[in-house]
Amino acid sequence: MKQPELGKVIQQHRLSKGMTQEELVERCNINVRTIQRIEAGEVTPRAFTVKTIMEVLDIHLPTDDPERSRPTVKPVFSPIDQRQLWWTGIAGVIYFLVSSYEVFWNIVLMADAGVEQPEYFTLLKIVVLISYAAFAYGFYLVGQRTDNKVLQFGVVFLILINAGIIGTDIYSGKVVGAEDVWFGVFEVMAFGVSLIPFSLGLVQSKKTFGQLYQVIGILGLITAVMFITVVFTLLGTFTWAVFDIACIYLLFKHSQGKEEEKREMLGF
Template sequence: MVNQQLTTMKQPELGKVIQQRRLSKGMTQEELVERCNINVRTIQRIEAGEVTPRAYTVRTIMEVLEIPMSIETEEKKDKSIPPLFSYLDKRQLWWAGLTGIVYFILSSFEILWNMALMSGEEVQQPEYFVMLKVAVLVTYAGFAYGFWLLGKRTGNQVLQLGAVFLILVNAVLIGVDIYYGKGMASEDIWIGVFEVVAFGISMIPFSLGLIMSKKQLGQPYLVVGALGLVNAFIFISVILVLIGVLTGAAFDIACIYLLFQQSQKQKEESFVEAAVQ
């Protein structure tokens, strides 16, 4: 007897169950399509909750994904489909988002000091300059870790590498700032140009990783990733760097939102997981 609770489940819960089961088995949509002999667009729309499939289609997908076909069999097996993110992941994503807020505040203060020190005016470097730089790097690493975790759980290596690359590049840039201090004024303008271009380049793989997350994590990742690419090329252009400060702030805020949103989504996934049982 087919599990009637699953075959009669309504969208979007049904699509979430199918997606979670597919991801837990490490299967791509293309692989599922080949084994089910169903159009790839159909699978995409089912997982997105856009259409309600026929009972025959649901049974075919259940068989391929090895979702228990009878209540008796289900009781003998583990009753839960492994979620994409664990409870610990949820907490880590929440803390990464909170760390991102701290980073945003510190980096805003840091940008103001960098602009003042490079203005050529007689501005004294504050005593806490090095401490501020280190705090920015540490909080940024915690912030980027959240996206490294997202990449790991979804199998998105581009996002993982992009997060690590961002941390490494920022570590180098902050090291340069600490080394030169106030000495990096107008006569060292090329150092500033190097920093701006390097930062812009470092954003490209990370932004591409966000765009690639759209299929598994949703449309917001595509939008934020596109914003990141625009911001990257603004910095690389150098002449638009002042605009980049504003778009960069918007990008950081959007990334913080993604982390908090993903941590809250776990509540929905727990509901879906319970519906399969």
């Protein structure tokens, strides 16, 4: 097997066993940088190195039948993971619908100080926060299963920042920005900043799941910049909606465990 297929197969077997690169190099007695370059498809290792790695990862490559020469790779997500991803996708749908209604009221309340917010507004924000945390957890699981630390950090950072924003509104009993424009600007900018690590984590997932993750991650970064500048917040609201829908799609896609996705991850 040639590169880059060899590197992807090694990476997927390592991840399916829950093994880090450091643990693999310890058992193979090779350099960490070597493993990194092999998995990235940058170098073709010596036959002895390949044999050692495959013995440690229990990879079998029969040579008598060309049609069977490709190793069987365990999927990144177990059946339990797939069920969890499906439910986080459902949480994403709930979040998208409820948050759209919340955003509508935020705009109305900030545009007209004479409008009274509905009595259920606090409950609405609590539902948004809970559904958002459940939705984001799906990507924490993705990052966990693919050893993507940036994505895991991005999810935690995203939840904490948004919990702070929503929590402030809940504590004050009103949309803070409607009373203090500058605080509202700060909340918008904070939300934009919260999207950056998460979006970078999605971009980094390209090497595992393909270019779609990179495209969606870049869309997230563009949305983040729009919110941070404040001037383009309205346009950013629309790109944010597209970004959320795309993220929901990714969770449902992973929950299906399609064979096509496995082949894409292997580069076949």
